[in-house]
Amino acid sequence: MTQLRLNASFDPNEIAARFQTFRRLQIPNFLAPDCAEALYRELAESRAWVLTANRGEQVIDFREEMLAGFSQDDWIKLDKAVTLGGRFGFQFRYDTIRLKDGGAAQVPLLAAFTDFLCSDEIVAMFRTITGADDIGFADAHASRYRPHHFLTTHDDRIEDQGRRAAYVLNLSPGWRPDWGGLLQFYDAQGNVERGYTPAFNTLNIFSVPQPHSVTWVTPLAAQPRFAVTGWLRAGERPTA
Ligand SMILES: O=C(O)CCC(=O)C(=O)O
Numbered sequence: 001m002t003q004l005r006l007n008a009s010f011d012p013n014e015i016a017a018r019f020q021t022f023r024r025l026q027i028p029n030f031l032a033p034d035c036a037e038a039l040y041r042e043l044a045e046s047r048a049w050v051l052t053a054n055r056g057e058q059v060i061d062f063r064e065e066m067l068a069g070f071s072q073d074d075w076i077k078l079d080k081a082v083t084l085g086g087r088f089g090f091q092f093r094y095d096t097i098r099l100k101d102g103g104a105a106q107v108p109l110l111a112a113f114t115d116f117l118c119s120d121e122i123v124a125m126f127r128t129i130t131g132a133d134d135i136g137f138a139d140a141h142a143s144r145y146r147p148h149h150f151l152t153t154h155d156d157r158i159e160d161q162g163r164r165a166a167y168v169l170n171l172s173p174g175w176r177p178d179w180g181g182l183l184q185f186y187d188a189q190g191n192v193e194r195g196y197t198p199a200f201n202t203l204n205i206f207s208v209p210q211p212h213s214v215t216w217v218t219p220l221a222a223q224p225r226f227a228v229t230g231w232l233r234a235g236e237r238p239t240a
């Protein structure tokens with residue numbers, strides 16, 4: 001299996017000042033190119049994806065077997081519920097692979113990437129960049145946004161999770177802004193402060209809390225938007 005390595009071309013100390021001013025940052029060419037390519041391939045070829053959507057506070061995962069049994073009526077009902085949910089409230093719809101659901105064996109490189117982020121070297125780097133000295137570990141899941149997938153505005157804050165910053169490693173080559181799926185940040189008036197178009201092997205980091213969304217992926221998208229995403233968290237990595 002590919003040994004995960006960083007691309008050595010950036011200096012954490014240099015970008016720390018920028019992060020601490022703007023509370024967000026993009027690091028292009030984050031992983032060594034062969035590592036990013038291997039991770040992308042694993043995700044693109046995986047059969048472990050599940051559709052995830054929320055109903056209010058509840059997260060509902062739809063496995064492939066379940067969706068295979070969906071009637072047209074079931075799809076219409078789900079679509080309606082998701083659309084109505086997103087009209088005025090927090091709503092998402094995208095595909096995910098969660099390691100904790102026994103997914104690790106199916107996506108060994110994603111599991112290795114999580115361990116890599118939790119290594120002393122990388123945790124130290126994230127502490128330097130963010131200035132959050134109590135970051136102890138990172139969690140990770142994969143996401144795949146296809147046309148009509150989205151995540152409405154939220155700030156990532158969850159009590160007791162120790163989330164200091166969020167990160168997103170985008171893994172789709174050749175993404176175009178017209179395809180949607182932009183990570184956007186908003187000010188108090190709802191104006192877009194900054195929009196990040198997904199770029200292959202670029203790591204986005206932003207402090208928690210701050211309002212952001214993933215815009216609706218349009219039918220123009222010629223490929224899914226793949227990413228590995230999660231949070232840099234205070235405390236000890238859970239063992240389970
Ligand atoms: O995929 C992204 O760019 C951001 C995802 C996100 O905000 C989240 O999962 O909470």
Ligand SMILES: [Fe+2]
Nearest residue numbers: 154155156166
């Ligand atoms: Fe988020």
